[in-house]
Amino acid sequence: MKFSTCLVTLTTAWGTAAQNPHLEEGKWKAPGANDFRGPCPMMNTLANHGYIPRDGRNITRPNIISGLAAGLNFKEPLASLMFDMAIVANPEPNATYFTLDHLNQHNVLEHDASLSRTDAYFGSNHIFNATIYEKSKAYWTEPTITAQMLANSKLARQVESRAFNPTYRFTADTENFSLGEIAAPIIAFGDMALGEVNRTLVDYFFVNERLPAELGWHKKDVAIGIEDILKVSDIIKAATSLITGPDQSNPGNKRDLHAGMHT
Ligand code: HEM
Ligand SMILES: *[C@@H]1O[C@H](CO)[C@@H](O)[C@H](O)[C@H]1NC(C)=O
Ligand SMILES: *[C@@H]1O[C@H](CO)[C@@H](O)[C@H](O)[C@H]1NC(C)=O
Ligand SMILES: *[C@@H]1O[C@H](CO)[C@@H](O)[C@H](O)[C@H]1NC(C)=O
Ligand SMILES: *[C@@H]1O[C@H](CO)[C@@H](O)[C@H](O)[C@H]1NC(C)=O
Ligand SMILES: *[C@@H]1O[C@H](CO)[C@@H](O)[C@H](O)[C@H]1NC(C)=O
Numbered sequence: 001m002k003f004s005t006c007l008v009t010l011t012t013a014w015g016t017a018a019q020n021p022h023l024e025e026g027k028w029k030a031p032g033a034n035d036f037r038g039p040c041p042m043m044n045t046l047a048n049h050g051y052i053p054r055d056g057r058n059i060t061r062p063n064i065i066s067g068l069a070a071g072l073n074f075k076e077p078l079a080s081l082m083f084d085m086a087i088v089a090n091p092e093p094n095a096t097y098f099t100l101d102h103l104n105q106h107n108v109l110e111h112d113a114s115l116s117r118t119d120a121y122f123g124s125n126h127i128f129n130a131t132i133y134e135k136s137k138a139y140w141t142e143p144t145i146t147a148q149m150l151a152n153s154k155l156a157r158q159v160e161s162r163a164f165n166p167t168y169r170f171t172a173d174t175e176n177f178s179l180g181e182i183a184a185p186i187i188a189f190g191d192m193a194l195g196e197v198n199r200t201l202v203d204y205f206f207v208n209e210r211l212p213a214e215l216g217w218h219k220k221d222v223a224i225g226i227e228d229i230l231k232v233s234d235i236i237k238a239a240t241s242l243i244t245g246p247d248q249s250n251p252g253n254k255r256d257l258h259a260g261m262h263t
Pocket of ligand 4: 118119122124125127130131132157
């Protein structure tokens, strides 16, 4: 981008890396004790890389637009829409920013049956929970995760929550939000047309809250728009159906047969 080229030029002329925090952007650092983090592994990741404020505070629309572009090559209208959906998390009227701590409020955006966090009823609804995550991961049965495997882990988490959490809540709006979250690993790290993603990359991301660049991943060359998100969410939605055709065993759980699921 022109803007970053310009920054580099300015910095070379005027100062050292230490004086310019922008040069630190993109470098992964573990969060400090006073930094806010939340239930979204990607918001946490982007903060850990400095693509959005590292302290997890004062996250504005421009922060989201530049952060999602720099980290994931999201187009501006998509990032702006995501900001509009997120801003309800700040309880102040007409808020212009949110913090990652705001995202932790239960049943605002944060919801039950997450893949990598336990329900608020059982413990922390926002800290990565290895026990829960291992349960989800058990459904990612091949080195390439299909949409159906992701859908299976979502369904399993919902059944578990509905069975054992007396406060289980999962509305139609939650479902809408959730389908986007379940699609997210494919959008960020996978093949959006095939609806599948390398399990090693997804695992690295969830466990480290870090972009899997050191595993060879890089952000998509073609910018991601709203239409892409809706398409992948629809693939996930279709894959949540538990009904098969009469003479199919389980196409979606085998990568080379996954196309059967799209019909
Ligand atoms: C403005 C931007 C975003 C906001 C405010 C946001 C917020 C959230 C929130 C509140 C949750 C918790 C839902 C739950 O209880 O499970 C969540 C989950 C999630 N988000 Fe984000 N998110 C954003 C962007 C993204 C992006 C760009 C990605 C990746 C492409 C992403 C990936 C995920 C995933 C995979 C989950 C599910 C985690 C789990 O089930 O354990 N998010 N997000
Ligand atoms: C950042 O957010 C805090 C609340 O978390 C607020 O008190 C402060 O004024 C904000 N700072 C700026 C520069 O907007
Ligand atoms: C918020 O915005 C609305 C519409 O622009 C305005 O009517 C209202 O007074 C604002 N509220 C506050 C607390 O600023
Ligand atoms: C992780 O999830 C399990 C199962 O719900 C729960 O017992 C445990 O307390 C959770 N850990 C934290 C830190 O919330
Ligand atoms: C789901 O969310 C999308 C935006 O992400 C919105 O366009 C659509 O109307 C929502 N659908 C329902 C049923 O709420
Ligand atoms: C997934 O990515 C890892 C790390 O780049 C690579 O070693 C592995 O071969 C990939 N697996 C598949 C199934 O493509």
